[in-house]
Amino acid sequence: xxxxxxxxxxxxxxxxxxxxxxxxxxxxxxxxxxxxxxxxxxxxxxxxxxxxxxxxxxxxxxxxxxxxxxxxxxxxxxxxxxxxxxxxxxxxxxxxxxxxxxxxxxxxxxxxxxxxxxxxxxxxxxxxxxxxxxxxxxxxxxxxxxxxxxxxxxxxxxxxxxxxxxxxxxxxxxxxxxxxxxxxxxxxxxxxxxxxxxxxxxxxxxxxxxxxxxxxxxxxxxxxxxxxxxxxxxxxxxxxxxxxxxxxxxxxxxxxxxxxxxxxxxxxxxxxxxxxxxxxxxxxxxxxxxxxxxxxxxxxxxxxxxxxxxxxxxxxxxxxxxxxxxxxxxxxxxxxxxxxxx
Ligand SMILES: C[S@@+](CC[C@H](N)C(=O)[O-])C[C@H]1O[C@@H](n2cnc3c(N)ncnc32)[C@H](O)[C@@H]1O
Numbered sequence: 001x002x003x004x005x006x007x008x009x010x011x012x013x014x015x016x017x018x019x020x021x022x023x024x025x026x027x028x029x030x031x032x033x034x035x036x037x038x039x040x041x042x043x044x045x046x047x048x049x050x051x052x053x054x055x056x057x058x059x060x061x062x063x064x065x066x067x068x069x070x071x072x073x074x075x076x077x078x079x080x081x082x083x084x085x086x087x088x089x090x091x092x093x094x095x096x097x098x099x100x101x102x103x104x105x106x107x108x109x110x111x112x113x114x115x116x117x118x119x120x121x122x123x124x125x126x127x128x129x130x131x132x133x134x135x136x137x138x139x140x141x142x143x144x145x146x147x148x149x150x151x152x153x154x155x156x157x158x159x160x161x162x163x164x165x166x167x168x169x170x171x172x173x174x175x176x177x178x179x180x181x182x183x184x185x186x187x188x189x190x191x192x193x194x195x196x197x198x199x200x201x202x203x204x205x206x207x208x209x210x211x212x213x214x215x216x217x218x219x220x221x222x223x224x225x226x227x228x229x230x231x232x233x234x235x236x237x238x239x240x241x242x243x244x245x246x247x248x249x250x251x252x253x254x255x256x257x258x259x260x261x262x263x264x265x266x267x268x269x270x271x272x273x274x275x276x277x278x279x280x281x282x283x284x285x286x287x288x289x290x291x292x293x294x295x296x297x298x299x300x301x302x303x304x305x306x307x308x309x310x311x312x313x314x315x316x317x318x319x320x321x322x323x324x325x326x327x328x329x330x331x332x333x334x335x336x337x338x339x340x341x342x
Contacts, residue, residue: 031109034102039093047083103154128305160188163333170329173197180243183251187214191221202227203240239270249280254306264321277340284310
């Protein structure tokens with residue numbers, strides 16, 4: 001593998017820093033390729049530059065330069081006849097494949113990109129910059145921008161499929177009957193849990209406009225008969241009762257500590273004494289070693305005003321809401337299951 005200067009590994013410090021400084025070049029190159037559906041077109045057999053330019057309506061010379069950059073990023077490869085093909089990395093930018101990250105590429109290059117331009121505001125004030133960048137708080141913005149809501153929900157589904165599933169697999173559901181997924185989005189994670197555990201029933205709980213889109217997800221997984229769908233607001237109570245396990249996947253990191261305690265207290269009111277709380281989140285290592293969660297934490301600062309947390313911070317949060325921290329389960333991905341009991 002080579003770096004962006006075409007040099008072998010370990011470029012000198014200024015070159016490495018330049019790669020970091022210009023990280024947005026990569027974000028936007030991938031975003032535009034995904035938006036133009038270049039990976040889908042190549043996968044469908046449109047591998048020639050001229051054909052790609054015709055189908056996408058792009059400027060052929062400019063598109064050639066973008067494709068060359070994507071080749072340099074090892075997302076595309078060029079065959080001896082000049083046709084492009086996808087590499088294993090490029091495959092992840094196709095729509096609808098099991099390991100697709102296309103929707104995350106769309107979200108990152110669109111709303112997140114615009115919000116990150118205001119990071120200085122967040123660092124100076126401690127406030128999220130989403131409202132400054134987009135004109136409304138996150139959930140209100142999604143309410144009034146349906147195309148952005150689709151991007152957001154689909155990006156969450158990409159992550160659920162590719163990152164959360166391995167984390168939830170660490171939990172033993174063998175003695176569980178009913179799983180309530182709190183803030184479960186359009187149901188990707190719960191659908192997977194139900195599909196892989198025939199004996200379970202589920203309750204999907206999220207905002208009404210979000211769960212309204214869950215039908216096709218549950219049907220595609222063949223679990224609609226075992227899954228109840230409930231629309232509501234966890235700040236207003238109304239979390240479904242009688243679950244054995246309450247899943248919360250990437251919900252608390254959207255909120256500050258005070259809001260997170262309020263959400264957890266709503267769950268605490270609903271959960272039976274024998275119930276378990278299973279939180280899927282990044283756990284920030286307390287040491288100074290490199291870890292993606294430390295950048296995700298800055299993303300949460302600027303986008304939603306939420307945060308990533310260390311294990312000790314999760315334990316503190318649980319404690320404040322009437323739960324007891326039990327354990328953090330090991331995971332092959334960057335997301336872990338954090339287990340709590342009432
Ligand atoms: C980052 S998404 C995570 C979605 C899903 N659990 C996953 O892992 O892909 C956070 C979820 O919290 C939901 N949410 C936000 N505010 C809510 C509220 N007041 N009541 C219920 N759900 C809410 C959002 O609609 C969204 O689906």
